[in-house]
Amino acid sequence: MAIISIASTKGGVGKTSLAFSLAKDLDYRYATNDMSVVLQKYKNARYYPRKIPLYDNTVYDFGGFDAEHSEEILRNSDIILVPTTNDANSLMKSLIFIQKYKEKTILVFANMIDHPSDAQTIRTKIHEHFPNxxxxxxxxxxxxxxxLEFGMSATELYESTKHTQHRYKQAYADYYKILSLFTTDGLYFRAPRS
Ligand SMILES: Nc1ncnc2c1ncn2[C@@H]1O[C@H](COP(=O)(O)OP(=O)(O)O)[C@@H](O)[C@H]1O
Ligand SMILES: [Mg+2]
Structure with a gap:
């Protein structure tokens, strides 16, 4: 049982895609302050243009700014996932965001990584500021x-055929590391370790 928020002030970094998939895999609500196609694809998805209610068992997808309305939820989240991509602007925005919520349990995930060494570069830069x-x-x-196009979670798509299991093997392994934070050992939630 958990309140999971995915937030960044930068768009196009993968918040919505990940939020939907995690919500569907965990059978959680998906709640967002940002219009997205998920609303058409997932029955437990809700759009709140103004104040978003605080619910347990929910993945919050916070697009754009709107700090005012997301702040309370972020403060009450069990974990905040902060996506960042391999560019200076995305990284800077993530660092500013992390600074603001540094008392919270945060998992930074570098997204759209072309080579694992790019992930290491990002990790090093993040750890220069926030070592743990x-x-x-x-x-x-x-x-x-x-x-998302098929209205399936990553797990559902990955598991659907031998072909998809082959095609998405590596990517699913990456995704599963995040998903399993909320499922391993029958515990629905445990804090990630760095
Ligand atoms: N790991 C990834 N590799 C490649 N493309 C990705 C990845 N994650 C997300 N995307 C794509 O990037 C685009 C933006 O993702 P989206 O989830 O809408 O971001 P955000 O909600 O942060 O704006 C989408 O086209 C999505 O399919
Ligand atoms: Mg989005």
């Missing part, structure tokens, strides 16, 4: 995009 922050990465993949 939990970090993981998701390589560049069509897994989440295709899953």
């Amino acid at each position: 922050l939990a970090f993981t990465y998701l390589r560049r993949t069509k897994l989440l995009k295709n899953a």
